[in-house]
Amino acid sequence: MVDLVEDELFALHRLGYPDYTMENIQGDLSLAGHIFLASPADPMITVVRDASVDTWYLAVEGQDDPVDRMADALTGRLPMIEVDELRQASGSQDATPRDLVRLSLGSSQEADENTIEIFTSWLHSNRPEMRGAAMKAISLTQWPELIDKLESAVDAEPDPTMKEFGAVALDAMRRAVS
Secondary structure, eight states: HHHHHHHHHHHHHHTTOOEEEEEEEEOOOTTTEEEEEETTSSOOOEEETTEEHHHEEEESSHHHHHHHHHHHHTTTTSSSOOOOHHHHHHHHOOOOHHHHHHHHHHSSSSHHHHHHHHHHHHTTOOOOHHHHHHHHHHHHHHHHHHHGHHHHHHHHOSSSHHHHHHHEEEHHHHHHHO
Protein backbone atom coordinates (compact mmCIF):
# COMPACT_ATOMS: atom_id res chain seq x y z
CA MET A 1 0.00 0.00 0.00
CA VAL A 2 2.81 2.42 0.84
CA ASP A 3 4.34 1.84 -2.59
CA LEU A 4 0.96 2.46 -4.20
CA VAL A 5 0.52 5.77 -2.33
CA GLU A 6 4.08 6.78 -3.21
CA ASP A 7 3.44 5.98 -6.90
CA GLU A 8 0.20 7.96 -6.88
CA LEU A 9 1.86 10.97 -5.22
CA PHE A 10 4.57 10.87 -7.89
CA ALA A 11 1.91 10.74 -10.62
CA LEU A 12 0.04 13.63 -8.98
CA HIS A 13 3.28 15.63 -8.80
CA ARG A 14 3.53 15.36 -12.60
CA LEU A 15 0.03 16.91 -12.69
CA GLY A 16 1.10 19.93 -10.62
CA TYR A 17 0.63 18.64 -7.07
CA PRO A 18 3.41 19.11 -4.48
CA ASP A 19 6.50 16.89 -4.42
CA TYR A 20 6.29 14.62 -1.36
CA THR A 21 9.02 12.75 0.51
CA MET A 22 8.43 9.80 2.81
CA GLU A 23 9.47 9.32 6.45
CA ASN A 24 8.89 6.26 8.64
CA ILE A 25 6.81 6.44 11.82
CA GLN A 26 8.22 4.85 14.96
CA GLY A 27 5.60 3.42 17.28
CA ASP A 28 3.73 0.39 18.53
CA LEU A 29 4.90 -2.91 17.02
CA SER A 30 1.39 -3.60 15.71
CA LEU A 31 1.50 -0.36 13.68
CA ALA A 32 3.69 0.28 10.66
CA GLY A 33 3.45 3.73 9.20
CA HIS A 34 4.83 6.31 6.86
CA ILE A 35 4.36 10.05 6.62
CA PHE A 36 4.58 11.88 3.32
CA LEU A 37 5.62 15.51 3.61
CA ALA A 38 6.00 18.36 1.14
CA SER A 39 6.18 21.99 2.31
CA PRO A 40 4.64 23.11 5.64
CA ALA A 41 1.71 24.66 3.75
CA ASP A 42 0.87 21.38 2.00
CA PRO A 43 -1.20 18.56 3.49
CA MET A 44 0.56 15.86 5.48
CA ILE A 45 -0.31 12.36 4.30
CA THR A 46 -0.07 9.45 6.72
CA VAL A 47 -0.34 5.79 5.77
CA VAL A 48 -0.57 3.29 8.63
CA ARG A 49 -0.99 -0.48 8.68
CA ASP A 50 -2.72 -1.74 11.81
CA ALA A 51 -1.68 -5.39 12.16
CA SER A 52 -4.23 -6.03 14.91
CA VAL A 53 -7.09 -5.67 12.40
CA ASP A 54 -5.05 -6.17 9.20
CA THR A 55 -6.11 -2.84 7.74
CA TRP A 56 -4.41 0.13 6.09
CA TYR A 57 -5.44 3.69 6.92
CA LEU A 58 -4.81 6.85 4.95
CA ALA A 59 -5.08 10.28 6.58
CA VAL A 60 -4.73 13.62 4.80
CA GLU A 61 -4.28 16.49 7.27
CA GLY A 62 -3.73 20.22 6.98
CA GLN A 63 -5.67 23.30 5.87
CA ASP A 64 -9.14 22.72 4.41
CA ASP A 65 -8.75 23.58 0.72
CA PRO A 66 -5.43 21.82 0.07
CA VAL A 67 -6.58 18.82 2.13
CA ASP A 68 -9.83 18.50 0.19
CA ARG A 69 -8.00 18.75 -3.12
CA MET A 70 -5.40 16.11 -2.15
CA ALA A 71 -7.93 13.80 -0.52
CA ASP A 72 -10.15 13.94 -3.61
CA ALA A 73 -7.17 13.21 -5.86
CA LEU A 74 -5.99 10.24 -3.78
CA THR A 75 -9.40 8.69 -3.13
CA GLY A 76 -10.10 8.79 -6.84
CA ARG A 77 -6.91 6.84 -7.50
CA LEU A 78 -6.57 4.42 -4.55
CA PRO A 79 -8.75 1.48 -3.51
CA MET A 80 -11.04 2.62 -0.70
CA ILE A 81 -13.85 1.03 1.27
CA GLU A 82 -16.86 3.27 1.70
CA VAL A 83 -18.36 3.71 5.15
CA ASP A 84 -21.67 2.19 3.96
CA GLU A 85 -19.82 -1.02 3.10
CA LEU A 86 -18.19 -0.98 6.55
CA ARG A 87 -21.62 -0.47 8.16
CA GLN A 88 -23.09 -3.34 6.18
CA ALA A 89 -20.31 -5.73 7.27
CA SER A 90 -20.56 -4.58 10.90
CA GLY A 91 -24.34 -4.88 11.01
CA SER A 92 -24.35 -8.43 9.67
CA GLN A 93 -24.88 -11.44 11.96
CA ASP A 94 -21.54 -12.71 10.57
CA ALA A 95 -19.69 -9.58 11.69
CA THR A 96 -16.28 -9.98 13.29
CA PRO A 97 -14.48 -7.80 15.85
CA ARG A 98 -12.33 -6.55 12.96
CA ASP A 99 -15.44 -5.25 11.19
CA LEU A 100 -16.43 -3.10 14.18
CA VAL A 101 -12.96 -1.63 14.63
CA ARG A 102 -12.70 -0.86 10.92
CA LEU A 103 -16.08 0.88 11.03
CA SER A 104 -15.04 3.02 13.97
CA LEU A 105 -11.83 4.09 12.26
CA GLY A 106 -13.59 4.64 8.94
CA SER A 107 -16.35 6.81 10.40
CA SER A 108 -16.46 10.58 10.37
CA GLN A 109 -15.60 12.78 13.33
CA GLU A 110 -19.30 13.54 13.78
CA ALA A 111 -21.50 10.82 15.22
CA ASP A 112 -24.05 9.24 12.93
CA GLU A 113 -27.15 7.37 14.05
CA ASN A 114 -26.63 4.32 11.81
CA THR A 115 -23.19 3.61 13.23
CA ILE A 116 -24.32 4.32 16.80
CA GLU A 117 -27.14 1.79 16.34
CA ILE A 118 -24.71 -0.86 15.07
CA PHE A 119 -22.27 -0.37 17.94
CA THR A 120 -24.94 -0.29 20.65
CA SER A 121 -26.61 -3.42 19.32
CA TRP A 122 -23.31 -5.31 19.62
CA LEU A 123 -22.91 -4.13 23.22
CA HIS A 124 -25.81 -6.49 24.04
CA SER A 125 -24.56 -9.47 22.00
CA ASN A 126 -24.34 -12.94 23.50
CA ARG A 127 -20.82 -13.11 21.97
CA PRO A 128 -18.30 -11.66 24.48
CA GLU A 129 -15.71 -10.96 21.77
CA MET A 130 -18.26 -8.79 19.93
CA ARG A 131 -19.21 -6.92 23.11
CA GLY A 132 -15.50 -6.21 23.64
CA ALA A 133 -15.08 -5.14 20.02
CA ALA A 134 -18.08 -2.81 20.34
CA MET A 135 -16.54 -1.26 23.46
CA LYS A 136 -13.24 -0.78 21.64
CA ALA A 137 -14.95 0.60 18.54
CA ILE A 138 -17.01 3.06 20.58
CA SER A 139 -13.95 4.32 22.41
CA LEU A 140 -12.08 4.75 19.11
CA THR A 141 -14.81 6.97 17.66
CA GLN A 142 -14.42 9.44 20.52
CA TRP A 143 -18.04 10.45 20.02
CA PRO A 144 -19.24 12.02 23.30
CA GLU A 145 -22.77 10.83 22.48
CA LEU A 146 -21.64 7.26 23.20
CA ILE A 147 -20.06 7.74 26.63
CA ASP A 148 -23.30 7.01 28.53
CA LYS A 149 -24.03 3.94 26.38
CA LEU A 150 -20.52 2.59 26.96
CA GLU A 151 -20.75 3.29 30.69
CA SER A 152 -24.08 1.41 30.91
CA ALA A 153 -22.64 -1.51 28.98
CA VAL A 154 -19.59 -1.69 31.26
CA ASP A 155 -21.82 -1.59 34.36
CA ALA A 156 -24.00 -4.41 32.99
CA GLU A 157 -21.15 -6.55 31.57
CA PRO A 158 -21.28 -10.07 33.09
CA ASP A 159 -17.81 -11.19 31.92
CA PRO A 160 -15.10 -9.93 34.30
CA THR A 161 -12.47 -9.70 31.54
CA MET A 162 -14.78 -7.76 29.24
CA LYS A 163 -15.86 -5.56 32.14
CA GLU A 164 -12.24 -4.64 32.87
CA PHE A 165 -11.54 -4.07 29.17
CA GLY A 166 -14.63 -1.88 28.90
CA ALA A 167 -13.61 0.17 31.93
CA VAL A 168 -10.22 0.86 30.33
CA ALA A 169 -11.90 1.80 27.03
CA LEU A 170 -14.33 4.09 28.85
CA ASP A 171 -11.52 5.79 30.75
CA ALA A 172 -9.53 6.32 27.53
CA MET A 173 -12.58 7.73 25.80
CA ARG A 174 -13.36 10.14 28.63
CA ARG A 175 -9.77 11.42 28.58
CA ALA A 176 -9.85 11.81 24.79
CA VAL A 177 -13.06 13.88 24.72
CA SER A 178 -12.30 16.08 27.71
